[in-house]
Amino acid sequence: MTMHTIEQIPQLPVPAKRSWQYYLLDSLLGVVGSLIVTAIIYFYRLYPTIPDIAIVYLLVIFPLASIRGRYAALVASVVAFLSFDFFLVPPYYSFTIARPAEWLALVVFLVTALITSQLTIVTRQSREQAWLREREARILYEAGRVITGTDNLDEQLDAIALSLVRVFSCWGVRACALLLPDEKGVLRVRADAPISVDSFTLTPYEMVAAQEALEQRQMREVHNAVSSSRNALSRLIPLRSGNQVLGVLCLRIEDGVSWFASPQQMQDELEQPTDQATFFWTFLDQAILVIERSRLRAPTVADKQ
Amino acid sequence: MSTIERMLPVQNGLPWQRYLLDSVLAFVGAMLVTAIIYFFHLYPRIPNVSIVYLLVVLALASIRGRYASILASLVAFLSFDYFLVPPLYVFTINRIEEWIALFVFLVTAILTSQLAVELRERANQAQRREHETHILYDLLRLTNREGEPGCQLHTVTQAVVDVFSSWGVQDCAILLPDSAGNLRVQASAYQPVEQVMLSAEEQTLAAWVMSHGRTMSLYDETSLSVSASTYTEQRAPVQHGAKERAIRQSLRLIPLKLGQKVVGVLRLRVLDQPRSLPYEEGQPEEHERADARTAFFWTFLDEVTTLVERSRLQRENLRIAVLQRIDAMRMALLSSVSHDLRTPLTSIKAAASSLLQSDVQWDEETRRGFAQTIEQEADRLNRLVSNLLDMSRIEEGALKPEKELYSLKTLIYDVLARMEPVLKGRELRTCLPDDLLLVELDYVQMDQVLTNLIENAVRYTPAGTPVEVSARVRGEEAMLSIADRGPGVPTADLERIFDKFYRVQASNGQRRSSTPTGTGLGLAVSRGIVEAHGGRIWAEERESGGLVVFVVLPVREREEIAQ
Numbered sequence: 059m060t061m062h063t064i065e066q067i068p069q070l071p072v073p074a075k076r077s078w079q080y081y082l083l084d085s086l087l088g089v090v091g092s093l094i095v096t097a098i099i100y101f102y103r104l105y106p107t108i109p110d111i112a113i114v115y116l117l118v119i120f121p122l123a124s125i126r127g128r129y130a131a132l133v134a135s136v137v138a139f140l141s142f143d144f145f146l147v148p149p150y151y152s153f154t155i156a157r158p159a160e161w162l163a164l165v166v167f168l169v170t171a172l173i174t175s176q177l178t179i180v181t182r183q184s185r186e187q188a189w190l191r192e193r194e195a196r197i198l199y200e201a202g203r204v205i206t207g208t209d210n211l212d213e214q215l216d217a218i219a220l221s222l223v224r225v226f227s228c229w230g231v232r233a234c235a236l237l238l239p240d241e242k243g244v245l246r247v248r249a250d251a252p253i254s255v256d257s258f259t260l261t262p263y264e265m266v267a268a269q270e271a272l273e274q275r276q277m278r279e280v281h282n283a284v285s286s287s288r289n290a291l292s293r294l295i296p297l298r299s300g301n302q303v304l305g306v307l308c309l310r311i312e313d314g315v316s317w318f319a320s321p322q323q324m325q326d327e328l329e330q331p332t333d334q335a336t337f338f339w340t341f342l343d344q345a346i347l348v349i350e351r352s353r354l355r356a357p358t359v360a361d362k363q
Numbered sequence: 364m365s366t367i368e369r370m371l372p373v374q375n376g377l378p379w380q381r382y383l384l385d386s387v388l389a390f391v392g393a394m395l396v397t398a399i400i401y402f403f404h405l406y407p408r409i410p411n412v413s414i415v416y417l418l419v420v421l422a423l424a425s426i427r428g429r430y431a432s433i434l435a436s437l438v439a440f441l442s443f444d445y446f447l448v449p450p451l452y453v454f455t456i457n458r459i460e461e462w463i464a465l466f467v468f469l470v471t472a473i474l475t476s477q478l479a480v481e482l483r484e485r486a487n488q489a490q491r492r493e494h495e496t497h498i499l500y501d502l503l504r505l506t507n508r509e510g511e512p513g514c515q516l517h518t519v520t521q522a523v524v525d526v527f528s529s530w531g532v533q534d535c536a537i538l539l540p541d542s543a544g545n546l547r548v549q550a551s552a553y554q555p556v557e558q559v560m561l562s563a564e565e566q567t568l569a570a571w572v573m574s575h576g577r578t579m580s581l582y583d584e585t586s587l588s589v590s591a592s593t594y595t596e597q598r599a600p601v602q603h604g605a606k607e608r609a610i611r612q613s614l615r616l617i618p619l620k621l622g623q624k625v626v627g628v629l630r631l632r633v634l635d636q637p638r639s640l641p642y643e644e645g646q647p648e649e650h651e652r653a654d655a656r657t658a659f660f661w662t663f664l665d666e667v668t669t670l671v672e673r674s675r676l677q678r679e680n681l682r683i684a685v686l687q688r689i690d691a692m693r694m695a696l697l698s699s700v701s702h703d704l705r706t707p708l709t710s711i712k713a714a715a716s717s718l719l720q721s722d723v724q725w726d727e728e729t730r731r732g733f734a735q736t737i738e739q740e741a742d743r744l745n746r747l748v749s750n751l752l753d754m755s756r757i758e759e760g761a762l763k764p765e766k767e768l769y770s771l772k773t774l775i776y777d778v779l780a781r782m783e784p785v786l787k788g789r790e791l792r793t794c795l796p797d798d799l800l801l802v803e804l805d806y807v808q809m810d811q812v813l814t815n816l817i818e819n820a821v822r823y824t825p826a827g828t829p830v831e832v833s834a835r836v837r838g839e840e841a842m843l844s845i846a847d848r849g850p851g852v853p854t855a856d857l858e859r860i861f862d863k864f865y866r867v868q869a870s871n872g873q874r875r876s877s878t879p880t881g882t883g884l885g886l887a888v889s890r891g892i893v894e895a896h897g898g899r900i901w902a903e904e905r906e907s908g909g910l911v912v913f914v915v916l917p918v919r920e921r922e923e924i925a926q
Contacts, residue, residue: 106410107463108464108467109407109410109411110410110411110412110467110468111467112411112414113411113413113414113417113468113471114467116417117471117474117475120475120479121478124478124482159408159409162408163410166409166411166414166415167414170414170415170417173418174421177425177479178421178479178482181425181482181483181486182482182486184486184490185482185485186489188489188490188492189489189493191493192492192493192496195493195499198500198504199496199499199500199503202500202503202504202507203503206503206673209677344504344507347504347508348507351507
């Protein structure tokens with residue numbers, strides 16, 4: 059198995075953090091888009107010549123809703139409403155409106171703009187959701203193909219470790235090791251990732267926590283003293299198959315996503331799993347299935363005799 | 364197999380019902396808005412009230428698609444003109460501004476609705492891709508669950524039917540070449556493999572598909588008219604009974620290609636819907652409508668092919684692993700048997716030769732010693748041969764104990780007495796209560812079990828260490844145990860020591876004992892005999908070192924025995 063094979067597995071998308079720059083750009087697009095339409099109507103004197111000319115604002119609001127999202131569409135709608143009132147509805151250059159009919163027209167416009175942009179946003183979110191689900195299914199499928207591409211348990215464990223780090227790196231997973239008990243029940247590192255010159259060594263605290271995770275069948279967490287990051291921790295997850303614990307997964311996490319880095323949230327996720335958590339446990343279940351199958355293979359050979 | 368998703372039914376173009384529904388929704392939606400504006404006199408009181416039509420247009424664009432939204436835009440445009448723009452109830456418009464306003468509305472409505480349709484199609488596309496990827500993942504997951512390659516193939520056939528049942532696929536079978544190159548059914552979705560009979564015609568066509576890598580259809584003549592012209596050169600009639608003919612179905616034989624290599628043939632029983640299932644990859648007529656559906660079908664088949672090949676390789680690997688193990692066992696048996704035969708034979712030969720030496724005058728005690736050696740070694744040979752014969756009888760299921768009531772205590776003392784020479788130099792500790800019940804057993808066979816266990820306790824423990832034999836009655840069971848103070852057996856091997864030819868390996872991979880080893884049959888034979896008696900046998904490590912082997916035999920109630 060080569061790194062090239064592992065690189066075929068897609069990665070989870072980095073969770074989008076909406077920074078102030080993002081909101082600034084949305085605001086600019088909303089304001090500029092609506093003002094351009096107002097300027098065109100103003101300079102060509104399209105209102106009140108064409109009474110329903112405000113509908114043209116929708117050609118700006120609608121693409122903003124589908125491309126940039128709710129905030130940009132909202133800004134554009136409000137700016138359109140206000141600029142139309144300020145520049146085009148008499149008395150000009152003030153936000154007051156003389157005729158109630160004009161008021162009504164503007165409110166109808168604003169409500170329609172908000173409803174249609176909301177409709178667009180729902181469709182957009184449904185597309186994004188489907189894309190994310192597709193990506194997750196693709197990851198599971200490709201990882202499954204790579205892991206089951208060999209019958210050799212050691213190669214399979216390597217593939218599991220490498221794909222875990224590749225797929226979940228955006229959640230803060232920097233390194234991982236798969237520990238399986240030997241004949242005497244002592245945990246040994248059977249595979250680790252990423253590939254490095256130095257072999258993966260567990261700290262004594264990690265080793266104790268791993269043994270506890272194996273015996274008590276519960277997740278354990280220790281502060282990762284090896285890392286320079288303040289938000290570094292090691293999570294020890296028992297690989298459970300029914301009532302049996304096949305081994306322990308050690309994940310070294312730095313600046314992880316909140317649910318993944320917090321023991322309490324992770325425990326909550328176990329009880330009421332969200333999509334993210336479900337995906338993680340499904341991925342792990344696949345790995346456990348492969349390990350279990352390989353372990354069952356030896357007795358099968360014996361039985362065949 | 365219940366968790367794999369299905370493909371959505373094929374839609375060969377939009378059916379007229381769908382157009383009708385779209386038309387009704389568009390018309391009713393637009394006219395409803397017109398009616399509200401008309402009855403509440405909202406126009407021209409609210410000059411841009413026509414914008415409200417967009418709510419209907421966009422909702423239709425998002426839910427129903429392009430046709431409905433464009434139709435709604437046009438109906439809105441016309442109805443607004445007809446009912447609301449003066450002069451009323453005619454399609455003429457007096458003022459040019461009204462014309463422009465209506466035109467701007469129409470253009471905006473169509474543009475925004477097209478944007479919405481585009482967005483909807485992308486969302487649908489993403490959902491379809493997610494659905495398809497999920498199906499591929501499910502296929503992989505379900506086959507991974509199955510340990511046996513044969514079960515994996517069965518899972519694959521079931522998945523093909525489950526996924527494409529909405530496309531007319533009713534049954535599926537996988538044909539793979541056997542060692543002679545003849546195609547054999549290896550898995551079928553709904554029938555046991557033995558019951559799937561291929562006609563001579565099917566065999567011939569499947570072989571053709573295998574060698575040429577092209578799809579073939581076996582069709583029912585009664586349904587030929589549907590699309591015979593399309594695939595004439597690759598279709599051949601198949602004979603069906605009158606009952607089958609009425610169903611209108613065809614068989615499709617599709618090559619499972621891995622690159623240029625054909626690894627097998629997929630046999631699909633398809634309802635005769637020629638346009639439902641893609642015919643062949645690369646067919647020109649398929650290219651013309653090479654939609655995502657076709658692409659997915661071939662991607663799915665590629666995955667099926669990979670799984671079939673993987674299953675074949677696994678089976679091959681398993682066969683090789685089994686052969687290697689059998690070979691290793693044969694070697695172990697040969698080595699053990701030759702060693703175990705040679706050792707007593709050498710002793711017998713030496714003792715007999717010494718006795719026959721005419722130039723040496725042996726005193727009575729020495730002569731007796733030689734005779735005892737010959738007897739002991741002959742017994743050892745006898746036990747070895749008995750074990751070998753019993754093992755083969757156990758494996759054939761021919762070992763039937765001839766049970767009679769015996770005293771367990773008597774049996775144990777008899778065996779210990781006979782094995783006195785073997786136990787020489789050992790401290791023998793027995794714990795046999797006086798009230799040991801009579802147990803129904805085959806005396807000869809249980810004698811052999813006890814002999815094997817005591818011999819093992821002596822053979823694998825250091826000289827001078829004690830051997831403990833105890834027995835007791837517990838409820839309706841008699842429990843017998845033979846314990847030693849030897850090196851014991853690792854926990855992981857406690858169950859496997861009862862496998863035939865199994866030897867405990869030392870941690871460095873060497874055999875555990877340097878003393879003469881047995882054939883690895885004693886415990887296996889003992890387990891076979893005990894289980895034939897309806898009992899159990901197992902081994903446990905002793906807390907302070909050593910091994911104890913327990914034998915439990917059922918004891919019948921006194922009343923039962925009396926009867």
